[in-house]
Every structure is written in C-alpha cells, then in structure tokens.
Amino acid sequence: MKLPMPPPSYVELLTSTPPERLAALIAVGPVDDKGRYLHWDELRYRQPPDGLTAEEWWLGTRTARRSQAKALPLIGTNGKLFVLSNVEEIQRLTHEIDQRASGEVLMPAVVTSPQASRKYLVSSLIEEAISSSQLEGASTTRREAKDMLRTGRKPVTHGEKMILNNFRAMELAAEESQSPLDVNVVMSLHRQVTAGTLEDERDAGRLQQPDEERIAVVWHDERVLHRPPAAETLPERLQAMCDFANGLTGDGFIHPVVRSIIVHFWLAYDHPFVDGNGRTARALFYRSMLSNGYWLTQYLAVSSVIKQAPSKYALSYLHAETDDNDITYFVIAQLRVIRKAIDRLYDYLERKAAESREVEQLLRGYRFLNHRQITLVSQLLDDPGVSATVKEHQTVHRVSNASARNDLKHLVQIGLLEEVKVGRAAVFVPAEGFRERLGTLGNR
Template identity: 50%
Template sequence: MDSNGAPLQFSVPEPVLRHLSPIDKGAAGEILFPKQVVNSSDRDRYIVNSLIEEAITSSQLEGACTTRVVAEEMLREGRDPTGRDELMIFNNYRAMEWVREHKKASLTPDLLLELHRLVTEGTLENPEDAGSLRERDDVRVVDHRDQTILHQPPPASDLPERLERLCAFANGTEADEPFVPPVLRAILLHFMVGYDHPFVDGNGRTARALFYWSMARQGYWLMEYLSISHVIKRAPSQYARAFLYCETDRNDTTYFILHQLRVIREAIESLHDYLARKISEQKDTEQLLRRSRAFRGQLNHRQLALLSHALKHPGYDYLIEGHQRSHDVSYATARSDLLKLAEAGLLEKTKRGRAWVFIVAEDLPQRIEASA
C-alpha cells in the first residue's frame, strides 16, 4: 500500500510477458550454457567477477567515487578499505556474499536490518543508523538540481508494520492469491524498499541486494552471475524516473517493472557477451601454449585464465590473495599456481614489503613463443 493506505498495483501487458518468458527460460531453466560455468570450478571465478562488478557499480550509483581498477584490486587482494568510498564497495561485496549464504532463508525484519547493517556499516554520519529503521520523517527523495521534493516516504511510525507486510510478501509462494510471477515479486520488493525508504541512508543498495536475494530464493540461479547495477549505471535517470512514474500515475508499478525487466534482459545479454569473449581469449591462450613443448598440457584452468588476462596486461601485478579470491581456492593452491608460473619464466617474482608479488613480463608472448 502507499502512504495513504491505497493499494499499489501492476498490470501484465504484452511487453511484460515478452520479457518474462526469456528471463524464466534463461535465468531459471536448464539452458545450454558454456561448460566453463556450469560443469567446472571455473564458475567460481565468474561468480566472484559478478559480485565484484555489482559491489562496485551499486556503490557508484550511490555516489562512491573511486576508480574501478583500485576497487577491484582491493576486493581481489582482500586489503582493508581506505576511506568511505572504498568502504561502501567493500560493504556491498559482503552484502552480495550474504545474499548467497541466505538465499534459502525466509525474510524477517531482523534479517533485513542485518542486510542493511552490512551495506552501510562505517559509512553513515551516525553509526547507530546502520541496521536500524529511521526514526525521523525528514527523509525525502529530492531533485539535487533544485531540491524539489520528488517523493515523501511513509512516516517512521508506520515502518515496523510495513516491514512486516513486506517480509510476508517476500516469503510468498506461487500458490498465494493473487498470483504474482516470481520475477515480478523480486522487482516489487526492490520497488517497495525504495518507496518506503525505511533507512536514513543506503536504501538503494539494500533494495538491490534484496532483489538478488528474492531471485536466488525463487530459483533464478543465473542471477549469481549478473550485475543489474552495471546496466542501471548506464542510464541512472531512467531508473529514477521509473520510480517516479509509478507514484504520479495512481500507484501503477508497471513502469518500474518494465524498466527492471529490460535491465535484467540486458544483464543476461551482457553476461553471454562476456562469456563468449573470455572463452575465446582462453582458447587463444591455450592454442599459443599448445605450440610450446614446455607448457603443453602442464597448466591448469586457473593458470590459463590468469595468462589470458596477463597477455593483455603486461606489467600487471598478481598477489597470492587475489588469485585465491578470484578462484575461491585455498591459499596453498593459489600460491602453488603462481610459483609454478614464475618457475616457468612466465611471471617475475619479487617482494613488496612482506608480500610476494608476481609481475607479468613485458615480453610474455615472446617467452611463450621461445619455448615452442
């Protein structure tokens, strides 16, 4: 319901149905997908890449200012964040990991507050606001150009009851009346957190994380590999308008639903493009190494993936911790991978402080060719 108790509504016109069908088939069904994702441990690398992408772009949507390269290095190497912007990204990464861990749990108010605490810890003006419902009614959505009030959320006194209803809706099933398609349920949860604005700050990041939780809980496994914020960030004004159109047209959330369905479709297409590119790169690397008697059949899939990246990034630094996190393996396994590449002359090993650093040789292609 809206702030005045009037029901929110949606319709299912033909464009909605046209989007839902391929999403249902592609994100939840048994589709033909590259074996690198569904049949081997390489899928962990794709999940890590997706978590990193969503953590960075979701934070940037909320104003985090840091380069993607620096943010990605922080997450892959596991170093402590420095400053509020990096902390926002680090928190988002933890929240996305939380979604994976809790995808089978039922949503409760306490669980949603825990998610918000993860998203905002250490980034708010008042630390006590992390994981707490707002207690003030002066929280508004405004146009930053002229400070025009675009949305006045429900009063703080209504939030506990609204949160209970939100959780009941989140935990609903296909047997409920009226029937709500699972994807639309997840999108409406995203919308309602934005509408209620139950927190002083961090509502957008929490809403998007909750969307992922709902999709994962309802069996849309492909969402673990997608980043919706990456798509939203390309046209953030469209995202904002999709919220506003609902409120100005008699609580019709179909505007937001259509926007988010397009975002999901585009995220799926981006994933397929990314996979095709990475698989092609890895095949090129394998062919290059196959011509080498010294390396033919000697490298595992993690080392091949690293070399695919290294061939395009001469001088790049790899740390054991970063390789470990990228492939979700033990420290000993990651260390062994890098040491063997260094012993083979494909990486140059040096020390930076107390940590070993493995640097891509500037003449890496020539070194591989020389061993043929």
C-alpha cells in the first residue's frame, strides 16, 4: 500500500494566494462535480475546475469543508479536535441504512421467522468472526474455522482461538447492547477478544501503561502507519469515548450510524491495548449499532467486505489523520462498507428464499419433519457430502442438545440418515439411496 501524500498547509496556501484569486474560490464546494469527498492525494491527479490550479482547487475545497464541519470531542495526537462534514453522501447513505437495517424492514420469511432467524444469525456471526480475525492475521481456512464453530470442537491453532474469541465477543456485544457503554464493557469485550492468545494473559482487559513501550499501528511490511496517543492519556480518553457513544458529550445531533462508526474509529485510533484493538473496535461498532435499533446488523458480515479491500480500510484512517483530523473520509468509507454488506445480505436471503420455496415444494407432503430437519434435508439434496453432528445441529439452530439429538435420530429412524462413528464421535450421513428414499416418504 502506497502511503497518501499529506495535503499542503492550509495556512500557507491561504496566505500565499492573492486576494483577487481567493474570490474565484467561493464557488468551490466540499466535494467534486461527481460528489466525491477527495483527499489531496486523489484530488491532485484530477482536472481542476476551469481557471484554477490544483492547489487553488484544494484551498477552495478545504475552505468549504471547514465552513460546515462539526468539531468532535476526539482529540488527535496533534492536539486538534477531529471534525466531521455532513456532506450529501453521508446523508444519502445513512438514510438508506435507516430504511434497510432498522425498524419494520421487509425481509424474506427465510429470516423473519424465529426458527430460521436463529440459523442465519449463527451463520452471520461465524462469517463476521472469521473475517474480523483474518484482518488481524488469523491464518486458518474458512472451512476449518466454520467446522470448529459449528461442531463446538476446541480451537487448536492461535488463529482458531482468535476466531472463537471473536464469535463469543460478538455474542457478548449483542447481549449487552441495551445497556450504556462504559469502561467495564470495553474491558470485558477486550478480554473476550484476546482470551488465550496473548503472550502475557495479564494484558487482557488492561490499558497500556506509561512505563511500557507504546504499541504502534504497522502495515504488513513493518512501516509505521500510526503512533497512538500517550498511555498516560488513555483512561481519560476511554471515558470520553464511552460518554460520546452514550450521547453525553454535548455535541448535538449526530446520526446513530455515524456515531457508531466514530466509536469504531476512536478505539482503533487510541489503540489502548497490547493487541486486539481492531477486533475490539469492530465489536464496539456492532454493539453500538444494535443499541441504536439497527437489528439487521446482527446479520451483516461487515468485516468480510473490509477484508476484500484492506488497503482501502487502512487508507480511510490515514486520509482522516493526514488531512488535519478530518474523520469524514473514514465515515464515508464505512458507510459504503455497511451498504455493501446489506446488499450482500439481501442477495443471499433472496437466493435462500428461492431455495426454501423449492425445498418446500419438494417436501410438501413431509409434515412429519420440522423446519430444522427440512433445512438439513435441503442441504443434503444440494451437497450429498454434507454430514452432521448433534453439537453442530444444536449450534446452528440454537436448540437444546436433546432437541438436536431427537431431530437426527428421527431422520435415522425413517431411513434418511445413517449414524456412523468417527473416532468417538457420532456423525450422521445420508443413507444409501437417500434421494430415492425421499420419494417414498412423501405419502406418509
């Protein structure tokens, strides 16, 4: 990743531009003619408006942004407050997220029914846990990670521990989302995110101390991207972040989604822990969204979108920090990520709804099967290589061990599954002639 070029000094541009040229900059807005909120590193390569140099265009752009920027209670390492410009793209994207992720959202029955909802919630938590951990270096295949989480087996590698921790942290964040955010909640999330993965377990849920070497943010090639605030300031800054998340800082109205994104940025910027800062920041974002009524967030794999373009994620931090603490870059980037995650979810659910209708048509006469058994049967129709265990069935559908066992035993009794031993574990696989057997059961 190429580091962005910092913008030229605003004060120097302002003082070096002749007064008669300043008048020509009044018409320049905070975005370009395509509505893009460009950083200097992007703007300098584009054609400026007629009659302006790139530097004059930037000066006019920065002036327009300053005139509408809102100061935030987040203080940068340069001693200046971060600012936010509520440009049209932010307004448009937050409105779209309001419509699609909160309140009475029209969703396919495949997710709105309580039974199916539990299944898709688990699948989404698994996806988010894997992607968020892989962003921070967890090295394991998706198949192995999903197998671990669905079957309940103990993690073996460091990467698997990270993923299991993330899964549990997301569950914890959801469980506690209706209470105000406080320092204890942040520490609890960090302890869960890092359980069993730190060189010194005493570092879990503990801020860095003034007598320790401060942890910096480095890229894969060891370049330092960000040096966070001094450890002495962390307790006060963490409390300020909690106050901001709870709307107690007197900063006026900030859209709840934007506030959640800023909390994400704040924790990552302060980097208060020895490790696990990014995972904790993303868990706090998830918690903040749920606390503000964006229930669909439970089903969004935001980190999966970020993982596809990690450089964009890093650049949005750098653009904010290098342009005089303008957090607007990060907010816009994350709003786009959320929208893409919502798009993916809707596409996925539409496919699953279509598959569900096909299976229901095929199994219309199978009233003796419950929805969990029908889901498993449909998976076996799609992939005969699929197997199941009681623990996996229990985890996916969030039912008791007894209910999961009864489901599978019943499918054995009617001849659809066979129970085989793999080591000491009981595994349920499609019986010989599975498809043919289905055809003979429809009239029961």
